[in-house]
Amino acid sequence: MFWTKYLFVAGPHRRSTVIWIIKRKYGFLSDDVKSVRTVVTPDISKIRNIGIMAHIDAGKTTTTERMLFYSGYIRALGDVDDGDTVTDFMAQERERGITIQSAAVTFDWKNHRINLIDTPGHVDFTLEVERSLRVLDGAVAVFDASAGVEAQTLTVWRQAQKHHVPCIGFLNKMDKPMANLNLCIESIKEKMHTTPILLQIPVGCGKSFSGLVDVLTKEQLTWKTQSKNDDGRSFNVQPLEQSEPALVEAVKEARAFLIEQVADLDDEFAELLLTDFSDNFDAVPSIKIKEALRRVTLARKAIPILCGSSLKNKGVQPLLDAIIAYLPDPSQRHHDVIQWYKEDLCALAFKVIHDKQRGPLVFVRIYSGTLKAQTAVQNINRDCTERVSRLVVPFANQYVEIPSITAGNIALTVGLKQTVTGDTIVASKASAAAALRRAQDKKGEKDSVKVILTGIEVPDPVFFCTIEPPSMAKQTDLENALSCLQREDPSLKVRVDPDSGQTILCGMGELHIDIIHDRIRREHGIETHLGPLQVAYRETVTQKAKSTDTLDRTIGERRHVVTVEVSVEPSDDTGSSSKFTFQTDSPNQLSADLKQAIENGVHSSFLQGPLLGYPVQGVSTEIQSVSLEPGTSPAMVSACVSRCVQKAMRAAGAQVLEPVMSLEVTVGEDYLGSVLGDLAQRRGTVRDIQSRHSDKVLLATVPLAEMMGYSTALRSLTSGTATFSLELDTYEAMNPQDQNMLLKRVAGLL
Ligand SMILES: Nc1nc2c(ncn2[C@@H]2O[C@H](COP(=O)(O)OP(=O)(O)OP(=O)(O)O)[C@@H](O)[C@H]2O)c(=O)[nH]1
Numbered sequence: 001m002f003w004t005k006y007l008f009v010a011g012p013h014r015r016s017t018v019i020w021i022i023k024r025k026y027g028f029l030s031d032d033v034k035s036v037r038t039v040v041t042p043d044i045s046k047i048r049n050i051g052i053m054a055h056i057d058a059g060k061t062t063t064t065e066r067m068l069f070y071s072g073y074i075r076a077l078g079d080v081d082d083g084d085t086v087t088d089f090m091a092q093e094r095e096r097g098i099t100i101q102s103a104a105v106t107f108d109w110k111n112h113r114i115n116l117i118d119t120p121g122h123v124d125f126t127l128e129v130e131r132s133l134r135v136l137d138g139a140v141a142v143f144d145a146s147a148g149v150e151a152q153t154l155t156v157w158r159q160a161q162k163h164h165v166p167c168i169g170f171l172n173k174m175d176k177p178m179a180n181l182n183l184c185i186e187s188i189k190e191k192m193h194t195t196p197i198l199l200q201i202p203v204g205c206g207k208s209f210s211g212l213v214d215v216l217t218k219e220q221l222t223w224k225t226q227s228k229n230d231d232g233r234s235f236n237v238q239p240l241e242q243s244e245p246a247l248v249e250a251v252k253e254a255r256a257f258l259i260e261q262v263a264d265l266d267d268e269f270a271e272l273l274l275t276d277f278s279d280n281f282d283a284v285p286s287i288k289i290k291e292a293l294r295r296v297t298l299a300r301k302a303i304p305i306l307c308g309s310s311l312k313n314k315g316v317q318p319l320l321d322a323i324i325a326y327l328p329d330p331s332q333r334h335h336d337v338i339q340w341y342k343e344d345l346c347a348l349a350f351k352v353i354h355d356k357q358r359g360p361l362v363f364v365r366i367y368s369g370t371l372k373a374q375t376a377v378q379n380i381n382r383d384c385t386e387r388v389s390r391l392v393v394p395f396a397n398q399y400v401e402i403p404s405i406t407a408g409n410i411a412l413t414v415g416l417k418q419t420v421t422g423d424t425i426v427a428s429k430a431s432a433a434a435a436l437r438r439a440q441d442k443k444g445e446k447d448s449v450k451v452i453l454t455g456i457e458v459p460d461p462v463f464f465c466t467i468e469p470p471s472m473a474k475q476t477d478l479e480n481a482l483s484c485l486q487r488e489d490p491s492l493k494v495r496v497d498p499d500s501g502q503t504i505l506c507g508m509g510e511l512h513i514d515i516i517h518d519r520i521r522r523e524h525g526i527e528t529h530l531g532p533l534q535v536a537y538r539e540t541v542t543q544k545a546k547s548t549d550t551l552d553r554t555i556g557e558r559r560h561v562v563t564v565e566v567s568v569e570p571s572d573d574t575g576s577s578s579k580f581t582f583q584t585d586s587p588n589q590l591s592a593d594l595k596q597a598i599e600n601g602v603h604s605s606f607l608q609g610p611l612l613g614y615p616v617q618g619v620s621t622e623i624q625s626v627s628l629e630p631g632t633s634p635a636m637v638s639a640c641v642s643r644c645v646q647k648a649m650r651a652a653g654a655q656v657l658e659p660v661m662s663l664e665v666t667v668g669e670d671y672l673g674s675v676l677g678d679l680a681q682r683r684g685t686v687r688d689i690q691s692r693h694s695d696k697v698l699l700a701t702v703p704l705a706e707m708m709g710y711s712t713a714l715r716s717l718t719s720g721t722a723t724f725s726l727e728l729d730t731y732e733a734m735n736p737q738d739q740n741m742l743l744k745r746v747a748g749l750l
Pocket residue numbers: 054055056057058059060061062063080081097098099100119120121122172173174175176308309310311312
């Protein structure tokens with residue numbers, strides 16, 4: 001990686017700015033790509049912060065690559081199959097052909113700035129998707145046109161709904177023989193419970209797919225040739241050929257239907273139709289439909305649908321036009337907290353990456369005010385002041401340094417050392433205090449007012465394993481590597497086993513842990529040894545029970561005597577975290593120190609259940625009495641409470657809960673029998689078997705413990721023709737036989 005210096009004059013109205021270009025080591029020469037003269041701070045109405053989301057392999061990376069190419073920021077088309085795309089830049093991504101980290105890429109299209117995040121499709125990395133959605137204003141959902149809505153599309157769609165992100169849809173892979181427009185439209189309606197509004201009719205299908213007709217303008221877009229070398233940059237746009245009556249009729253029908261759909265969803269448009277175009281709905285100008293469609297999309301009442309084939313270089317430019325036309329600019333999205341900052345800086349750190357030379361680089365989204373390089377900022381979550389030394393924009397395969405960045409934009413900061421994903425960054429302590437005052441004055445409340453942007457919820461990890469450095473001398477290096485990786489990836493948890501002292505990695509899936517292992521080796525140069533992958537069980541209780549315990553110990557000159565009485569019972573919601581209460585009249589008689597000691601004792605017993613030492617959930621604990629002799633230390637109280645709660649839980653029929661996953665397998669009919677047979681052996685329960693073309697889609701639930709190495713097993717069962725996705729469904733009580741087997745196995749008796 002090296003730095004080059006450029007002098008940049010941004011035009012008559014702007015002052016000269018010095019821009020630094022950092023080139024990634026595999027980058028192309030900057031002269032070959034679009035000039036950095038285009039790097040001006042755009043007006044907020046011309047910014048689009050967009051995510052691309054989809055099921056694994058639907059074509060997000062290929063589509064992103066085409067976008068960069070057509071917008072002029074890269075010289076040649078990369079290919080995920082050859083491992084040379086810009087956004088999949090980590091070594092593992094290139095080798096495995098999948099997207100792991102969301103790579104943010106900025107480019108310009110028709111005088112608009114598009115900040116685009118390529119999000120991973122594999123379920124192990126859903127947190128990456130969630131993290132991106134938090135800061136995006138709109139999203140493109142990419143579908144495989146031969147499969148319609150798939151499991152992961154639905155998960156990501158639900159996440160987008162949660163964050164109120166408006167979407168447009170892109171039916172990719174129209175060149176595949178099994179591509180089916182109707183199947184896609186129907187499955188979007190049925191599974192995503194939204195209204196798809198078809199904006200284009202594909203011309204030809206499968207191998208003969210050659211272009212599209214724009215339903216609004218009735219123009220036919222034809223890409224020149226079917227040749228492999230055609231990059232699809234130029235295409236013909238002409239009025240729809242009347243010589244193809246079937247196509248003309250299909251477009252006419254689609255336009256009438258589209259107008260009807262939009263009128264149903266937008267009162268303003270309905271009124272326009274009825275007053276000015278009541279004689280002939282078809283005469284309504286496409287610009288009016290476009291405006292209404294934008295309102296409908298922003299209100300998330302519908303999802304405009306476009307078609308194409310990224311791999312065959314068709315349909316990506318109209319998709320870029322649609323991003324500008326239908327997805328919101330940052331000022332059109334409401335964030336409650338920002339109003340309290342007025343013109344002051346308010347930004348959210350949404351991703352951390354580690355650069356060997358520069359240390360942590362933090363992606364921030366600016367919500368209000370301006371962030372300047374070489375200034376101090378306040379991190380509200382960590383209550384610390386940090387310094388932003390440089391600000392850079394990741395333009396395709398270059399990093400371009402800029403002096404400042406305004407509201408609505410996304411940038412990469414250099415210099416923030418303590419900030420982690422989800423932190424709110426503001427101008428200063430005084431500015432945070434002023435925002436808090438404004439919020440409190442307005443709301444008339446003191447305590448519950450918040451002036452921080454909400455971060456992301458991190459799901460609990462389901463797998464864990466031990467990790468060991470090659471020698472004790474490398475332990476500190478390993479700890480550093482793990483803390484870097486944790487700052488980047490909040491779904492990775494690291495803890496130390498209190499009994500063995502071993503470091504434990506906890507992650508979201510086999511692939512997740514595998515990738516972390518690989519990154520420690522490649523990025524930090526440490527060869528580590530991973531212990532066998534284990535399932536993160538939980539423990540709970542099945543009945544109510546009471547217990548008393550006394551601790552009487554003399555340490556040195558001092559005697560510690562404490563007696564505790566507790567009761568435990570299953571809480572109404574077994575999936576909830578465990579809670580504890582004091583018997584009504586006691587808390588007031590306890591000192592703050594003693595209360596804290598009791599609380600610590602209860603929490604430590606919740607961390608390690610009585611059966612196997614897994615976290616305890618769904619248990620309500622009541623502290624009935626605590627009596628102690630003067631001089632007893634708080635640590636002894638905690639120890640006694642913890643022991644007593646453990647005893648009570650054992651008496652209350654402690655029970656192991658196991659993670660149960662929902663599984664979706666898409667498999668050819670020929671192999672269905674063997675997949676079902678294998679699933680039965682894995683204690684799976686089949687919920688449904690649906691048909692999709694000649695394939696079957698198998699929906700099942702199956703304990704996670706039975707799914708180790710499933711991808712390899714499925715590959716050999718189906719000669720590599722099946723695909724699957726796996727997601728945590730719930731935690732379920734194990735039956736007594738399975739639980740016994742597990743206890744024996746853990747005790748080394750099996
Ligand atoms: N036939 C066809 N194949 C495509 C098209 N677009 C992408 N592909 C292929 O589909 C596969 C997956 O493409 P990617 O772009 O890596 O998909 P992705 O959604 O980014 O995948 P993940 O990041 O792993 O989730 C690759 O083999 C592509 O060559 C298309 O339009 N038509």
